Amino acid sequence: ITDAFFTYGKNVLLAKSPSTQIEGVFAATTGRSVPEEQEALLQQCLEEGAGNLPASESVPAVRKVSVTLTSDWLEGSELLMTSLSDLNTSPEVTQCADQQLSELNTLASSELQDHAVAELARLPAEETVTVASSAPWAAVVPQTDHQTAGCAGINVEVLNDDPAVLAWSLACDAETVPPVLPAQPIQDAVPFYPVPTEVPYHEILWRDWEDLSVQPCVLEQVSKNTPLFEFRVMSYNILAQDLVEQGLDLYVHCHPDILNWNYRLPNLLQEIQHWDPDVLCLQEVQENHYWEQLEPTFKEMGFECFYKRRTGTKTDGCAVCYKHSRFQLISLSPIEYFRPGLDILNRDNVGLVLLLQPVLPEGLGLKAVSPLCVANTHVLFNPRRGDIKLAQVALLLAEIDKIARTTDGSYYPVILCGDLNSVPDSPLYKFIRNGELSYHGMPAWKVSGQEDFSQQLYSRKLLAPLWPSSLGVTDKCQYVTLCQPKKPGRREYSRDFLLQFRFCDVACERPPQLLLLEGVTDAKPVASAREHSAVTAVPKKHNSLSSLGKQCSGVIQHGLNLTSVYSHFLPQRGRPEVTTMPMGLGATVDYIFYSAEPVESKAGRRLYKDGALKLLGRLSLLSEDVLLMANGLPNPFCSSDHLCLLASFGLEISSL
Numbered sequence: 001i002t003d004a005f006f007t008y009g010k011n012v013l014l015a016k017s018p019s020t021q022i023e024g025v026f027a028a029t030t031g032r033s034v035p036e037e038q039e040a041l042l043q044q045c046l047e048e049g050a051g052n053l054p055a056s057e058s059v060p061a062v063r064k065v066s067v068t069l070t071s072d073w074l075e076g077s078e079l080l081m082t083s084l085s086d087l088n089t090s091p092e093v094t095q096c097a098d099q100q101l102s103e104l105n106t107l108a109s110s111e112l113q114d115h116a117v118a119e120l121a122r123l124p125a126e127e128t129v130t131v132a133s134s135a136p137w138a139a140v141v142p143q144t145d146h147q148t149a150g151c152a153g154i155n156v157e158v159l160n161d162d163p164a165v166l167a168w169s170l171a172c173d174a175e176t177v178p179p180v181l182p183a184q185p186i187q188d189a190v191p192f193y194p195v196p197t198e199v200p201y202h203e204i205l206w207r208d209w210e211d212l213s214v215q216p217c218v219l220e221q222v223s224k225n226t227p228l229f230e231f232r233v234m235s236y237n238i239l240a241q242d243l244v245e246q247g248l249d250l251y252v253h254c255h256p257d258i259l260n261w262n263y264r265l266p267n268l269l270q271e272i273q274h275w276d277p278d279v280l281c282l283q284e285v286q287e288n289h290y291w292e293q294l295e296p297t298f299k300e301m302g303f304e305c306f307y308k309r310r311t312g313t314k315t316d317g318c319a320v321c322y323k324h325s326r327f328q329l330i331s332l333s334p335i336e337y338f339r340p341g342l343d344i345l346n347r348d349n350v351g352l353v354l355l356l357q358p359v360l361p362e363g364l365g366l367k368a369v370s371p372l373c374v375a376n377t378h379v380l381f382n383p384r385r386g387d388i389k390l391a392q393v394a395l396l397l398a399e400i401d402k403i404a405r406t407t408d409g410s411y412y413p414v415i416l417c418g419d420l421n422s423v424p425d426s427p428l429y430k431f432i433r434n435g436e437l438s439y440h441g442m443p444a445w446k447v448s449g450q451e452d453f454s455q456q457l458y459s460r461k462l463l464a465p466l467w468p469s470s471l472g473v474t475d476k477c478q479y480v481t482l483c484q485p486k487k488p489g490r491r492e493y494s495r496d497f498l499l500q501f502r503f504c505d506v507a508c509e510r511p512p513q514l515l516l517l518e519g520v521t522d523a524k525p526v527a528s529a530r531e532h533s534a535v536t537a538v539p540k541k542h543n544s545l546s547s548l549g550k551q552c553s554g555v556i557q558h559g560l561n562l563t564s565v566y567s568h569f570l571p572q573r574g575r576p577e578v579t580t581m582p583m584g585l586g587a588t589v590d591y592i593f594y595s596a597e598p599v600e601s602k603a604g605r606r607l608y609k610d611g612a613l614k615l616l617g618r619l620s621l622l623s624e625d626v627l628l629m630a631n632g633l634p635n636p637f638c639s640s641d642h643l644c645l646l647a648s649f650g651l652e653i654s655s656l
Contacts, residue, residue: 387444387460439464
């Protein structure tokens with residue numbers, strides 16, 4: 001309304017005022033030239049005058065000139081004052097302002113309003129509104145930064161883009177117009193802030209389900225009519241709220257509302273419920289949120305849940321949940337990586353290892369399916385301390401070795417999920433996938449591949465052994481107490497074999513100076529418990545020393561035969577996959593590894609094929625450029641700074 005009122009006043013002023021005044025008010029820009037189109041338009045207004053306009057064309061002409069002037073002047077900076085200070089410092093405007101006040105007062109009180117009422121009353125009803133019980137004025141979308149109704153509420157600093165508006169505001173200050181006019185809302189007015197184009201998050205962040213059941217190994221299994229126990233596994237770092245509030249500088253690209261836990265929680269639960277996993281591995285689960293909100297909700301969804309909080313003062317941890325209708329718990333092993341007194345294990349990260357028994361549906365008869373080992377962890381983030389990351393992973397693999405090992409020395413199928421804070425093809429990734437890593441002399445920052453610190457003068461290097469023997473973990477990522485002698489042809493002496501020498505001639509000769517004590521120094525010794533413990537302690541001691549000797553070589557190994565669900569590359573886009581996007585830089589740090597059968601090795605890379613555990617499908621990941629289109633992570637659609645990982649597996653069902 002005010003814009004229409006001011007614009008109309010400007011048009012009248014242009015038609016009535018002498019050219020010198022127009023030049024003083026509207027063209028008082030030092031050193032600026034007026035565009036030819038605007039100069040011609042002003043000259044036309046001066047020659048014709050308001051009274052010479054045809055009556056039938058007066059309103060359209062006025063509206064046309066008003067719109068043209070407003071748009072052209074807003075777009076062309078030559079005729080505009082850029083700031084209020086520019087206007088105040090302009091001598092021409094200062095001199096002209098006093099001259100214009102009297103004429104503007106007259107225009108405002110009589111001719112302007114009368115002419116406007118007469119002409120604008122002819123406009124359609126939907127284009128007029130009533131302000132302060134006065135004449136109707138045209139409802140023009142404001143061209144200013146603030147939407148106002150009524151002259152008294154005008155902000156001169158806001159309206160300084162238009163000198164005529166400024167002059168009119170000065171006239172209003174001279175009490176020509178009542179100082180306070182009640183503001184009336186404009187019906188169906190355009191919002192004052194431009195509405196941003198709605199980002200189609202569903203389209204941008206669309207993730208396809210990749211069906212891998214057409215692979216030859218799976219088709220071969222189907223051709224044999226061997227049934228499979230199918231299940232889905234999800235791994236998801238859900239971003240603990242405490243970590244959000246402690247690192248707000250990482251999320252400056254996010255609107256504060258979408259970082260609120262009350263906003264994020266329904267999104268996360270809806271996403272989990274939509275994909276409906278049978279096994280759910282979560283990282284960065286805040287403890288109070290888990291016990292108060294997540295666990296009760298998951299139980300309603302049919303999950304059995306287990307949680308391990310990080311040690312120390314940390315408030316988040318890891319959780320593993322499984323559908324109790326699909327699995328039964330055999331064993332549970334929470335892991336704490338913190339070891340007092342060990343610099344290599346002085347952080348508070350944790351993990352969980354579960355052994356689950358799949359529940360077969362009724363009607364299959366005498367069928368059996370192998371137990372499944374599920375592990376979940378969140379490894380240290382610090383890119384400079386790859387030595388700690390490597391030791392944490394070694395502890396996790398040792399626990400998996402203990403839980404998943406069968407009586408015949410083989411392993412149950414294993415699924416390892418987690419945020420490993422390491423990129424694909426980094427030494428740590430290769431160690432998990434290839435089963436071996438030579439680490440001696442390697443810079444610690446290089447282990448995870450997150451950042452390049454090669455330009456630093458001093459860099460921590462990994463030395464053998466990576467951890468002390470007191471940790472009780474061998475170079476093969478196995479607990480010492482569970483290891484069996486591995487050297488072929490090694491002589492093993494049983495207790496019975498050693499006891500047959502107790503009656504040899506030398507053993508039966510008692511030294512003459514030795515006192516005869518029954519059961520101690522008699523000529524017929526018997527095997528005691530102490531003898532047995534001394535004999536059996538030899539292989540353990542030897543095994544521990546052997547392990548220490550291997551670690552001194554700077555090579556660590558494991559025998560779990562794990563490969564990744566994801567390929568870490570999007571061939572259709574020619575770009576790498578990303579699972580997180582810190583500070584606008586995409587990276588893959590989240591993984592789902594699973595047991596497979598090694599086929600061969602090429603250039604140090606082990607190749608696999610599916611064994612008893614078959615990969616049937618996976619939820620595709622996104623590339624960095626796609627996430628940038630959605631303003632990164634988190635965003636209104638994805639409420640974590642990580643993407644969830646989802647895979648479908650099949651376990652062979654065999655006959656008893």
